Amino acid sequence: MTLGIVLLPFLVLAVAPPAVEPIIESPTQVSDLINRILNWVANIVMVIAVIMLFWAAILFLVAGASETAHTKAKNVLIYAIVGIAVALLAYSVPYFLGAVLTRQF
Numbered sequence: 782m783t784l785g786i787v788l789l790p791f792l793v794l795a796v797a798p799p800a801v802e803p804i805i806e807s808p809t810q811v812s813d814l815i816n817r818i819l820n821w822v823a824n825i826v827m828v829i830a831v832i833m834l835f836w837a838a839i840l841f842l843v844a845g846a847s848e849t850a851h852t853k854a855k856n857v858l859i860y861a862i863v864g865i866a867v868a869l870l871a872y873s874v875p876y877f878l879g880a881v882l883t884r885q886f
Contacts, residue, residue, distance in 0.1 A: 815875070833860060834858070
């Protein structure tokens with residue numbers, strides 16, 4: 782009994798680790814992975830841009846007669862619109878690259 786308890790750590794270490802399977806097995810999986818990454822980035826950018834759009838609206842509402850507050854709200858609105866444009870472009874990049882690489886214009 783005592784010998785079994787003493788040898789237990791060695792028995793546990795004797796177990797073979799599980800086989801690690803490759804993440805990418807074919808070239809099409811590379812493009813799928815890139816598409817998934819671009820979709821995640823586009824979703825994150827779109828969410829941030831929409832939040833900025835709402836923040837710009839709130840800034841415009843509370844600006845009152847202050848010219849500096851209007852300028853700040855206008856800048857936030859411009860950045861939000863640019864963020865939405867970048868997110869929309871990120872959604873279209875995989876399709877554009879697929880058309881360019883396969884020469885199907």
